[in-house]
Amino acid sequence: MNHPYLSTTLINKVYKRLFLNQCYVCGFKQEGCLCSSCTTFLKRNDHCCDRCASPTLSPLALCGECQKEPPSFSKAIAPFEYEGLCRALITKAKFENQPHLLRPLISQLADHILQQNQPIPKLWSHVPTATSSLIERGFCQTEFMSQLLLKHLRCYHPDLKIELITIERIKANQAQHTLAKRERHKLTHKHFYVPQTPSESVLLIDDVITTGSTVNACAKALTLSGAPNVTVWALARTP
Ligand SMILES: [Zn+2]
Ligand SMILES: [Zn+2]
Structure with a gap:
């Protein structure tokens, strides 16, 4: 901030x-x-795909997309649909420099994780904000989310220790020149790159999952770098 x-x-x-x-x-x-x-006024995303959290009309195990081509992450959790109050809070937080408006949603996400007894991975990463948005906004919303979420979860799990895994964005033309040959295979079509080699499951944090292509590209970069599996936690999912 x-x-x-x-x-x-x-x-x-x-x-x-x-x-x-x-x-x-x-x-x-x-x-x-x-x-x-x-x-x-927050619309809960209760009926959704078990894998990508895409809202469905009826409770389904897997949506058509995931049946056709499963994403690179094993499970996504997004407690709200991106509309109404949830959308207003996230939009104001991101585009009117009011990150504190994410607090109510982050606390709800933490409650959701705890109520559902979801396993909490020890390796945490977040979708990196593009440099242009970072300059404009002055803060990285996913990093802010990650710090606050950890604080909430530690109220119930005081011994929770995590390690951060960095995901970097790489410009298409920069990629080939700056990376060693053996590192090039880690690049994905969206040019996300993970310099570390995660040996355990990784948690990937994002604010809103829209089409799922960004979290999927990040998850792919994490698995290519060695992560055995990736779980995504987000505040909301676009219907
Ligand atoms: Zn109120
Ligand atoms: Zn799905």
Whole structure:
């Protein structure tokens, strides 16, 4: 977050939400980030594909896409559909420099993981934000998500220790020149590159899974670098 550019009004808002226990959306005084009535405006992604979390009309084990061509990750979790309040919070956070608006969604994602007893991998990575967006936005939303999510999960698993796996974006024309021959095979069609060699399952964090092609390319880069499998956690999935 680029603190010098935050307005006093915004700092005030964050302060009130964080320390005075106000709902992030309506300001109602209560415990937690979202009051119960604002929570009802988040559309839960309960009926979805077991593999890619794509919303389906009826509860299905696997969607048609995953049956035809399974993605490079083994499972994706996205508790909300990307619409309504969820979409508004993410859009404002990313494009109006208000990352604190991701807090209610991150806390809901942490609750979802804990309630479902999902295994928590020890190796964590996140979809890297493109440099142009990083300059414009001043922060990387997936890195912010990863730090906050870890804080939430540590409330219940105080001994949780993780290691970060970096995913780099590589420009198409830069790729061939900067990498040694043996490293070139790790490049994917979307030019993501993992310098480390992960020996265990890796968690990949993203804010919204839209078509799934970005998380798939990142997951592919991770598996090509040695990760035995990749799980994706996101806030939302586009219907
Ligand atoms: Zn509220
Ligand atoms: Zn699917």
